[in-house]
Amino acid sequence: xxxxxxxxxxxxxxxxxxxxxxxxxxxxxxxxxxxxxxxxxxxxxxxxxxxxxxxxxxxxxxxxxxxxxxxxxxxxxxxxxxxxxxxxxxxxxxxxxxxxxxxxxxxxxxxxxxxxxxxxxxxxxxxxxxxxxxxxxxxxxxxxxxxxxxxxxxxxxxxxxxxxxxxxxxxxxxxxxxxxxxxxxxxxxxxxxxxxxxxxxxxxxxxxxxxxxxxxxxxxxxxxxxxxxxxxxxxxxxxxxxxxxxxxxxxxxxxxxxxxxxxxxxxxxxxxxxxxxxxxxxxxxxxxxxxxxxxxxxxxxxxxxxxxxxxxxxxxxxxxxxxxxxxxxxxxxxxxxxxxxxxxxxxxxxxx
Amino acid sequence: xxxxxxxxxxxxxxxxxxxxxxxxxxxxxxxxxxxxxxxxxxxxxxxxxxxxxxxxxxxxxxxxxxxxxxxxxxxxxxxxxxxxxxxxxxxxxxxxxxxxxxxxxxxxxxxxxxxxxxxxxxxxxxxxxxxxxxxxxxxxxxxxxxxxxxxxxxxxxxxxxxxxxxxxxxxxxxxxxxxxxxxxxxxxxxxxxxxxxxxxxxxxxxxxxxxxxxxxxx
Ligand SMILES: [Zn+2]
Numbered sequence: 001x002x003x004x005x006x007x008x009x010x011x012x013x014x015x016x017x018x019x020x021x022x023x024x025x026x027x028x029x030x031x032x033x034x035x036x037x038x039x040x041x042x043x044x045x046x047x048x049x050x051x052x053x054x055x056x057x058x059x060x061x062x063x064x065x066x067x068x069x070x071x072x073x074x075x076x077x078x079x080x081x082x083x084x085x086x087x088x089x090x091x092x093x094x095x096x097x098x099x100x101x102x103x104x105x106x107x108x109x110x111x112x113x114x115x116x117x118x119x120x121x122x123x124x125x126x127x128x129x130x131x132x133x134x135x136x137x138x139x140x141x142x143x144x145x146x147x148x149x150x151x152x153x154x155x156x157x158x159x160x161x162x163x164x165x166x167x168x169x170x171x172x173x174x175x176x177x178x179x180x181x182x183x184x185x186x187x188x189x190x191x192x193x194x195x196x197x198x199x200x201x202x203x204x205x206x207x208x209x210x211x212x213x214x215x216x217x218x219x220x221x222x223x224x225x226x227x228x229x230x231x232x233x234x235x236x237x238x239x240x241x242x243x244x245x246x247x248x249x250x251x252x253x254x255x256x257x258x259x260x261x262x263x264x265x266x267x268x269x270x271x272x273x274x275x276x277x278x279x280x281x282x283x284x285x286x287x288x289x290x291x292x293x294x295x296x297x298x299x300x301x302x303x304x305x306x307x308x309x310x311x312x313x314x315x316x317x318x319x320x321x322x323x324x325x326x327x328x329x330x331x332x333x334x335x336x337x338x339x340x341x342x343x344x345x346x347x348x349x350x351x352x
Numbered sequence: 353x354x355x356x357x358x359x360x361x362x363x364x365x366x367x368x369x370x371x372x373x374x375x376x377x378x379x380x381x382x383x384x385x386x387x388x389x390x391x392x393x394x395x396x397x398x399x400x401x402x403x404x405x406x407x408x409x410x411x412x413x414x415x416x417x418x419x420x421x422x423x424x425x426x427x428x429x430x431x432x433x434x435x436x437x438x439x440x441x442x443x444x445x446x447x448x449x450x451x452x453x454x455x456x457x458x459x460x461x462x463x464x465x466x467x468x469x470x471x472x473x474x475x476x477x478x479x480x481x482x483x484x485x486x487x488x489x490x491x492x493x494x495x496x497x498x499x500x501x502x503x504x505x506x507x508x509x510x511x512x513x514x515x516x517x518x519x520x521x522x523x524x525x526x527x528x529x530x531x532x533x534x535x536x537x538x539x540x541x542x543x544x545x546x547x548x549x550x551x552x553x554x555x556x557x558x559x560x561x562x563x564x565x566x567x568x569x570x
Contacts, residue, residue, distance in 0.1 A: 052421065052547035059425050059541070063436050077437060093422045096388040100426045103392035104433035108406055337396065340389040 009081035009328040012069070012105065013321025016098030017090025017118045018145055019043060019054045021061035023069035024318030026325050031128045033073035034311075034318040037061035044185050048175060049144070055093035062101055069317070080111050082334065084324025087115030087352040088345025090145070095341035103337060112334035114324045115352035117345055118315075119146060122281035124155055124326055125319035126308040133306075134277045140266040142290070143282035143314075144171030144186065147262075149220050149269050150347060152279070155323070156330040161347040162269060163220025166209070170258055171284050173224035177254050180232045181247050191251045192287050198252030200289075205230050205257040210264070220269050227257055259290045267297045279306045286310040327351055355404060356411045357395070357434070358528030361387045361427030362419030362447035363469055363507045367394045368525025369402045373532075376402040378525035387426035395430070412440050413531045415447030415522065417542040418477040418491050419469065424541050432539055443531060444539040446491055448479045450527040451506050453534065455518040456485030457526075464488075465518060466499055467506040476508045477544065487535065493544045 008028025015022035019040055025033040039057030043049050070077065085102030088095060099115065106113040123139045139150040147170045149163035168176075171188060178187025183194070208223030231254050238245045270278050278298055284290060285307055298305040312318060332351055339352045358368040365387055368378040377398050381390050399406055414431035417424045428444070435442035448467040455461040461483045468478045471493050478499050479490030496512045505518025527534070 046549050050547055050549040053549060055421065055425060056541075056543070056547070059429055059432075062429060063432050066433070066436060093425070096422060097425055097429050099388050100391065100429040101433040103388075104395075104430045105437055107392050107396050108434050108437045337393050338389050340386065 009325045010075065010079055011082050011084050011321045011324040011328065012077070012080055013084040013317045013319070013324055014098040014102045015086045015118070015121070015315055015317045015320045016058045016094050017086045017088070018094060018315055019049050019057070020315040021058045021065050021098070022315060022317030022320070023065045024316055024321040025069055025073040025075060026128065026318060026321040028325050028329070029127045029131065029322060031318055032075065033069040034316055035065050035069040035072065036316050037065045040186065047179055047185050049091075051091045051093050054091060055097060058094055058097040062097060066101070077109055080109060082112045082114055082324055082328055084114040084116055084320050084327070086118045086121065086320050087335070087339060088118065088342035090118055090343060092341055092343045095343065099341050106337065113337060114327055115335040115339045116320060116323045116327065117347065117350050118320070119148060119347055120155060120159060120350050121319035121323045123150065123152060123279055124323035125312045125316070126279055126281065126306055127326065128312065128318060128322050129308045130306055133279070136273070137275050137277035137279060138266065138270045138273055139279040139281060140262065141282040142170045142262060142280070142284035144175065145169055146282060147222050147224070148347065149266060151273055155350070156327050156332055157350050159347055159350065162273070163222065163265065165222040165224060166218065167223050167225035168228060170222070170224055170262065173228045173258065174284070176228045177231050177251070180235050181245070181250060188284055188287060191255060192289065194248050195252040195255045195289065198246070198248030198250070200252040200256035202246065202249035203234060203253040205253055207257055207261045210261060220265055222261065222265065224258070227254070255287070255289050259287070259293045262290060263294045263297050266294065267301050267303065270303050271301065276302070277304045277306060281308065281313060283314040285313040354410045355408050356413060356528040356531050357409050358413050358524035359391070359395070359427045359431050360415030360447055360522050360524055360527065361391060361423045362415045362417045363522070365390045365394060366522055366524040367391070367398045368523065368528045369398050369404065370525050370529035373529050375525040375529050378523050380521070380524070384420070384423065387423040391426055391430055406434070406438060409438055409440055411443065411531060413443045413445060413528055413534065414539065415450070415527070416444035416537050416539060417447050418471065418493065418544045419447060420472060421541070421543060428539055428541055442539060443534070444537050445527070445534040446479065446487065446537050446542060447522060448477070448491055448506060449485070449487055449534050450522050450530065451519050452479070452481040452487065453485035453530055454523060454526055455505050456483060458519070461485070461518065462503045465503040465505060467518070468499060468504055468508040468512060469506050470508040470511060476511050491542055491544065
């Protein structure tokens with residue numbers, strides 16, 4: 001079912017797994033509305049997402065965001081073919097706000113409910129920008145909450161995670177390093193900015209799980225906890241020695257370590273899986289060095305790189321709506337009205 | 353003509369319908385952990401049992417707490433979304449008030465009494481009322497021994513170590529029937545507690561930890 005097809009399903013998607021309240025509306029792979037309210041500013045002074053603060057903000061933002069999305073899309077809600085919602089993974093208190101709203105819409109409008117996997121939404125959102133996905137393909141998802149390498153055979157029902165972080169998500173490492181350098185939260189954009197003027201080779205920070213001994217068990221897994229600690233120790237040592245910390249060099253060297261290991265393992269995964277397309281998704285996909293290095297390395301390996309526009313990489317409702325539309329087009333059954341939110345929803349579960 | 357949906361998730365899961373002040377159907381599931389799973393199926397069931405379509409509703413009244421936050425938000429999110437989509441007026445009320453009003457309507461309420469619910473963490477939510485069901489103090493969250501020594505009602509009464517003598521639970525259909533006699537508190541949940549979160553102050557030293565596996569400056 002392509003763009004403009006009269007039978008393309010009209011789907012409203014709701015996302016509330018972390019700190020963005022998103023409502024998106026799509027017709028098949030055509031984006032009609034994508035309204036997002038973020039509570040990120042409320043988390044700044046805590047240096048990270050506070051679940052209860054996020055949950056309260058979701059409830060406040062819910063109806064205004066829904067109203068804006070409906071206005072922008074200019075559709076009659078009675079024409080919807082279904083309501084899609086993030087069922088997991090994510091913060092429990094945050095997830096249930098969106099899930100409840102989706103169920104209320106489903107009951108009020110008498111429409112089917114589709115409780116979908118947030119992570120797969122990050123893959124599906126690229127369909128809005130670049131059309132059908134060659135399957136099988138690989139996907140690298142990087143954000144404040146996740147760092148995963150996926151093997152996507154069928155976006156509506158057959159995905160396996162071949163690697164993931166064994167400790168912190170890449171985005172968390174950015175936040176921690178930003179704090180160490182006295183920069184603001186969230187760390188991703190500020191470090192990316194500062195790194196532009198730094199030397200990425202100034203400091204040799206460690207590349208987690210890249211040693212030969214890690215190949216057997218952790219070939220496609222990531223670890224950023226050691227890198228994070230290494231950066232704070234390096235900075236603290238300099239400060240104790242009374243030397244001025246070269247913040248731009250630290251930012252550039254840290255960012256290089258993250259991008260190096262993310263891209264090397266992603267390309268290795270594509271070759272291992274025998275796929276010729278790699279999709280980059282998640283909030284950190286907007287990072288300039290990651291994009292640049294990944295473009296370089298995939299080109300050298302003959303792999304096509306796909307990446308949604310930065311505005312669609314962060315959490316939003318459109319990614320949930322378009323995954324819902326794919327699920328409907330594939331003829332998959334709706335979710336039961338009794339489904340719960342699943343904070344640890346496995347990647348193998350596309351639809352609750 | 354009014355057809356009112358009543359929802360409360362401040363304790364367990366409660367849904368009721370009332371037409372022109374008359375109770376149609378009242379449903380409850382005594383489960384305090386599965387609000388998100390149970391609420392909307394219960395709304396659908398109530399409509400089916402009452403033989404009405406949700407499109408016929410004129411109002412929705414929702415208990416805005418106080419209550420455990422995650423469950424509480426389920427009721428408020430549902431009420432606000434239904435109101436938005438169906439074009440209804442939504443009224444938020446203190447979840448302790450309908451219990452007080454039910455005691456007043458029963459005709460045997462004492463001159464002054466307290467309605468109590470479980471706030472977990474060894475605390476209770478409570479509010480003080482006069483015989484006509486009017487709230488004169490609260491809602492508050494305190495230790496159980498801070499509750500005034502007055503006759504008690506509500507699902508948390510026994511947490512004070514004393515027995516309750518008034519209604520112990522909220523009836524959502526009675527709440528819907530009494531919508532015009534309940535005080536509006538808005539739809540922002542009555543949290544009463546601030547989020548548990550600490551603003552980081554001092555930076556923890558990473559040098560005091562063993563330097564295992566560290567790659568130092570070059
Ligand atoms: Zn995400």
